[in-house]
Amino acid sequence: MSGRVLVGVKRVIDYAVKIRVKPDNSGVVTDGVKHSMNPFCEIAVEEAVKLKEKKLIKEVVAVSCGPQQSQETIRTALAMGADRGIHVEVSGKDYETLGPLQVSKILAALAKKEDAQLIILGKQAIDDDCNQTGQMTAALLDWPQGTFASEVSMDGAQVKVVREIDGGLETIKINTPAVLTADLRLNTPRYATLPNIMKAKKKKIANVKPADLGVDLTSRLEVLRVDEPPQRQAGMKVETVEDLVEKLRDTGMV
Amino acid sequence: MFFVMTPSRRLLSLRRSLVHCRGVSVENTGRKAAVDRVLSAFRSICGEDGVSLGEAIREQHGKDESVHRCRPPDVVVFPHCVEEVSALAKICHDNNLPIIPFGTGTGLEGGVGAVKGGVCFSLRNMEQILDLHPEDFDVTVEPGVTRKALNSHLRDTGLWFPVDPGADASLCGMAATSASGTNAVRYGTMRENVMNLEVVLSDGTVIHTAGKGRRPRKTSAGYNLTNLFVGSEGTLGIITKTTLRLYGIPEAMVSAVCSFPSVQAAVDSTVQILQAGIPIARIEFLDDVMIDACNKFSSLSYPVAPTLFLEFHGSERSLEEQVTMAEEITQSNEGSDFQWARDTETRNRLWKARHDAWYAAQALRPGSKAYSTDVCVPLSRLPQIIVETKKDLLESRLTGPIAGHVGDGNFHCLMVVDPDDLDEQHRVHLFAERLARRALALDGTCTGEHGVGLGKRALLCEEVGPLAIQVMQGLKDSLDPKNLMNPGKILLNGGF
Numbered sequence: 001m002s003g004r005v006l007v008g009v010k011r012v013i014d015y016a017v018k019i020r021v022k023p024d025n026s027g028v029v030t031d032g033v034k035h036s037m038n039p040f041c042e043i044a045v046e047e048a049v050k051l052k053e054k055k056l057i058k059e060v061v062a063v064s065c066g067p068q069q070s071q072e073t074i075r076t077a078l079a080m081g082a083d084r085g086i087h088v089e090v091s092g093k094d095y096e097t098l099g100p101l102q103v104s105k106i107l108a109a110l111a112k113k114e115d116a117q118l119i120i121l122g123k124q125a126i127d128d129d130c131n132q133t134g135q136m137t138a139a140l141l142d143w144p145q146g147t148f149a150s151e152v153s154m155d156g157a158q159v160k161v162v163r164e165i166d167g168g169l170e171t172i173k174i175n176t177p178a179v180l181t182a183d184l185r186l187n188t189p190r191y192a193t194l195p196n197i198m199k200a201k202k203k204k205i206a207n208v209k210p211a212d213l214g215v216d217l218t219s220r221l222e223v224l225r226v227d228e229p230p231q232r233q234a235g236m237k238v239e240t241v242e243d244l245v246e247k248l249r250d251t252g253m254v
Numbered sequence: 255m256f257f258v259m260t261p262s263r264r265l266l267s268l269r270r271s272l273v274h275c276r277g278v279s280v281e282n283t284g285r286k287a288a289v290d291r292v293l294s295a296f297r298s299i300c301g302e303d304g305v306s307l308g309e310a311i312r313e314q315h316g317k318d319e320s321v322h323r324c325r326p327p328d329v330v331v332f333p334h335c336v337e338e339v340s341a342l343a344k345i346c347h348d349n350n351l352p353i354i355p356f357g358t359g360t361g362l363e364g365g366v367g368a369v370k371g372g373v374c375f376s377l378r379n380m381e382q383i384l385d386l387h388p389e390d391f392d393v394t395v396e397p398g399v400t401r402k403a404l405n406s407h408l409r410d411t412g413l414w415f416p417v418d419p420g421a422d423a424s425l426c427g428m429a430a431t432s433a434s435g436t437n438a439v440r441y442g443t444m445r446e447n448v449m450n451l452e453v454v455l456s457d458g459t460v461i462h463t464a465g466k467g468r469r470p471r472k473t474s475a476g477y478n479l480t481n482l483f484v485g486s487e488g489t490l491g492i493i494t495k496t497t498l499r500l501y502g503i504p505e506a507m508v509s510a511v512c513s514f515p516s517v518q519a520a521v522d523s524t525v526q527i528l529q530a531g532i533p534i535a536r537i538e539f540l541d542d543v544m545i546d547a548c549n550k551f552s553s554l555s556y557p558v559a560p561t562l563f564l565e566f567h568g569s570e571r572s573l574e575e576q577v578t579m580a581e582e583i584t585q586s587n588e589g590s591d592f593q594w595a596r597d598t599e600t601r602n603r604l605w606k607a608r609h610d611a612w613y614a615a616q617a618l619r620p621g622s623k624a625y626s627t628d629v630c631v632p633l634s635r636l637p638q639i640i641v642e643t644k645k646d647l648l649e650s651r652l653t654g655p656i657a658g659h660v661g662d663g664n665f666h667c668l669m670v671v672d673p674d675d676l677d678e679q680h681r682v683h684l685f686a687e688r689l690a691r692r693a694l695a696l697d698g699t700c701t702g703e704h705g706v707g708l709g710k711r712a713l714l715c716e717e718v719g720p721l722a723i724q725v726m727q728g729l730k731d732s733l734d735p736k737n738l739m740n741p742g743k744i745l746l747n748g749g750f
Contacts, residue, residue, distance in 0.1 A: 016406055036410055076410050188598050194412040194502040195569075 003058030005048045006111055007082065008103070008121040008133065009041040011066055011073040015126055021228050027096070028226060037073045040122025042080075042189040043182040047152060048120050049081035050187065056154045057117065059083050063110060065103050067091040071205055078200035079192035085205035086110060090217065094210075097219035099128070102210075104136035109213035111141060116177060118159070123148055123181040134181035144174035147181040285371050288349045289328045296331055296373075299341045304332045304379075315356050315366065315374040319421070321625045322364030322708050327354055327374035334379045336452060336460055336494040343492065344458030346373050352741050353456065355488040357397055357427025362626060363707025365431065365487050369742035375492055377426070383407050384495070385467075391500045392449060392469045397426035397493065404498075413500040416441040419703065420612075426493040432485030434703040439528075439661030440535045440567070441501060443703070448484050452495035456734040460494075469497050482729070487705050488740035490733045504535070504567030508577055509601040510594035512564070512584045513557045517541065517644075518637040519587045520560040524660045525633050526583045527564075532576050536565035537661040538608050541644065544615065544655035544668070548607035551614035556607060557591055562660070563608045565601075611657045615668035618653055622670045627654075627686050629693035630664035630702025639696055640665065643689055650685050652678070664702035691716070706744045715746065 013019065014034040022029055037045075048060040062077035064070040065088040074085035088106050090098050111119055124131035138145035146152070146161030153160045155173065163170045164183045192200075210217055238244045248254040296305045306312070307329055316326030328351075333339045346353050352372025359366060368374060381398030388411045395404060402422045405414050418435035419428060427433075429451065434443035441447070449471075450464035462468070463479035483490055514520040524537055539562055540548065546558045562584070566576045573596075581592050595601045607614075616624045631639050640656065647654045647667070658665025667689065669682045690700035690713045700713040715723050727745055730737075 014407075016403065034407065079412070191409055191414075191503045192412050193505045195505060197412045 002115040005118045006116045010038040012127045044120040046189040078203045079196045100132035105215045108140040119179045138179035145179045148183040150185040306330045318361040325367035327368035328371045330374045340458040347457045355492040357424030360421035362704040365707040394497045431705040447499040450497035453491035510564040512589040512592045513559045523587045535567040538563040539658045539660040541656040547614040625669045627667040628704040631698030635696040
C-alpha cells in the first residue's frame with residue numbers, strides 16, 4: 001500500500017459572510033468577498049493529518065480545483081500538516097459551471113495517478129450543499145465508500161467507519177482503497193499556526209490541467225436563476241381567538 | 255441611608271424631591287420636545303429603519319448584563335458609518351441631547367443606561383473588519399465586530415486577538431471599558447493592545463488618536479490620546495474604529511488543574527510560577543464554595559478545596575518544560591491531584607468547571623440574580639484579602655463563591671442574591687463597598703476589569719483622590735463641555 005491519502009479541499013465563501021445575490025440573479029456576489037476552506041474539508045484535512053501523526057499513513061496530498069486563488073486554500077491545508085499540494089487549474093466559465101461530477105472525475109484520475117490508498121473529502125460544500133462528490137468519486141473508481149464519517153479507524157488493509165445516519169450511528173468496515181467523507185463530529189480541526197504557515201511556504205504545489213488528466217469539464221447543468229429567500233413579512237396581531245381561527249382559514253393554513 | 259428620618263427631614267426631603275420631580279419633568283418635557291424636533295433629521299441621515307422609537311428596542315438598549323435596572327433612551331439610532339455618527343452627534347450637540355454609545359450590551363457596570371434619556375447610538379451596523387496586516391500583526395475593526403467574529407476571520411492567518419472577557423463583546427466596546435480577560439497575565443489587557451482609535455467627539459468632530467491609519471508598534475508622539483479614550487466608557491467620545499495588536503495563535507496548549515489545602519498555598523504557587531518566569535497563559539483560582547457549586551452543576555468530582563486552573567501556551571517542547579516546572583511548584587506548596595491534558599476535548603473537560611462558574615453559582619440558589627465584584631490588588635496581598643473577604647461573607651450571611659484571575663491579583667465574588675429580598679440586596683451592596691475599600695487599603699483598585707459605570711463612581715473618588723478626580727473632570731469638561739457623552743458614568747458630575 002502506498003500509504004498516500006488524497007484530501008480534497010474546496011475554496012468557498014467564508015461561512016461568516018452575509019451572502020448577497022447579484023442584481024442580475026445569475027449567482028451570488030463573490031468579488032471582494034472573504035473566501036476560506038470549506039469547513040468540512042478542514043475536518044477532512046485534520047483527519048488525514050491525524051492518521052499520518054499516528055503513522056497509519058505516510059503522505060497527505062491536498063487537492064483543489066479552481067482558479068489561482070485556490071492555491072491559498074491548498075496552502076492552508078499544508079499549514080495544517082499536509083505534505084504537498086496539487087492545484088487543478090479551472091477558471092472562467094469552466095469554474096462557474098464546475099460541479100461534483102467534474103470534480104469527481106478529476107479526483108478519480110488523480111487517485112489512479114498518485115496511487116492513493118484513501119481519498120478523504122468533506123461530506124458537502126457549504127456553497128452548493130451537494131453532498132455528491134465523495135459518492136460519485138467512489139462510484140467512478142469502483143471503490144467502497146464511508147460517508148458521513150464521525151469516527152475513522154484503520155484496521156490493517158481495512159477501514160472501520162462509524163457513520164452518522166438518520167436513525168443514529170452505523171458502523172461499517174470497508175476495504176482500502178476507499179473514499180471517506182467527513183461529517184461534523186469527526187474531529188476539531190487545528191488552527192494554522194505561524195511557524196506552520198512559514199513551513200508551508202516551502203512545501204510544493206504542483207499545477208495540473210484537467211485536460212492532462214483526460215477530464216472533460218462540460219457541465220450538464222445550467223443555472224437559470226438565483227433568488228434570495230422571500231423576505232419575512234411582518235406578523236399581525238389579532239384581538240380574539242375567533243379572529244385567529246378566521247385568519248388561519250383565510251390564508252388556507254387550516 | 256444611616257441617618258434618622260425625622261418628620262421635618264421627611265417634609266424637607268419630600269419637598270426637595272417634588273421640586274426635583276418637577277424639575278426633572280420640565281427637563282423631560284424639554285428633552286422630549288428636542289427629540290421630536292430631531293427625528294426627521296435623524297431619519298434623513300440613517301434612513302427610516304435606522305431610527306427606532308419602539309419600546310422594546312429602547313429597553314433592549316437601556317440595559318446590559320449588570321444588576322442595574324433598565325434606563326431606556328428616548329430614541330435609538332443605527333448609523334452605518336462614521337460620517338453618519340458624526341452627523342448624528344452634531345445634531346445631538348446642537349439640541350443638547352445626551353449621547354450613549356452601545357456595542358453589544360454585555361457590560362457589567364450599567365454603562366449603557368440612559369440616566370438622563372437621550373439618544374442611544376447602536377453601532378452594530380458598522381461591522382467591517384478593515385485593514386488587516388498579518389505581517390505587521392495589526393488589524394482595524396468597527397464597533398459591530400465582536401471578539402469571536404474577529405478571531406474567526408483571522409483563523410487562517412495564524413493570528414488571533416487574545417483578550418477574552420468571556421462575553422462575545424464588541425471590540426470597540428472592550429476598548430471603551432478597558433476590558434481584560436483570563437489570559438491578561440500573558441497577553442495584557444485592552445490598554446496594552448489598542449494602537450489607535452477613531453473617535454467621534456460630542457460635537458461631531460472625528461479624530462484619530464494616533465493619527466489616521468497609523469500603526470507603528472511603538473510611539474513617543476505627543477500625549478497618549480489613545481489610552482485616554484481606552485476605558486473612558488463612552489464619556490469622552492464614541493469609538494468608531496479600533497486598531498488592535500494581534501498575536502500568533504499558540505502552537506499548542508496544555509491545561510492543568512490542581513487542588514490546595516489553603517488559599518495561601520494556591521496564591522503562593524501562583525506567585526512562584528510567575529517568579530519562575532513561566533510564561534503562563536491563564537491561571538485561574540476557584541475557592542471551595544465555587545468548586546462545590548461547579549461539582550453540583552456539572553456533575554464533576556473535584557476535591558472541594560481551593561483550586562487552580564492553569565493553561566500553558568507554546569511549542570511542544572516548551573510546554574513540557576513549563577508543565578514540569580509548574581507541577582513541581584504546586585507540589586512544593588502541598589498541591590494535590592495535579593491533572594493535565596493536551597488534546598482539545600480533554601482540556602475542555604478539565605476546564606469545564608471554570609467555564610460554567612457563572613451558571614454554577616446561580617444554580618446554587620435557583621431563581622436568584624448574580625452580581626460580580628471586581629477588585630484587584632498586588633499579588634502579595636491576595637491571600638489576605640481573600641481570607642478576609644470569605645470571613646466577611648460568612649458574617650454577612652451571603653452566598654458569594656469566588657473565581658479569580660490570580661495571575662493579575664484580580665478576583666470576583668459571584669454574589670448570588672434573591673431578587674425579592676431587599677435586605678439581602680442591601681447587605682450585598684454594603685459587602686461590595688467593604689470589599690472595594692479593603693482592596694483600596696491594600697494598594698489595589700475597586701475595579702480590575704469591569705469599569706466604573708454607574709455603581710463605582712464614589713469609590714473612584716476614594717481610589718484616585720480628589721486631585722486626580724479634578725484632572726479627570728477637567729479633561730471631561732474640555733472634551734464634552736455640555737456633558738452630553740454618556741452622562742452619569744465614571745464621574746460624579748452634573749449633580750447626578
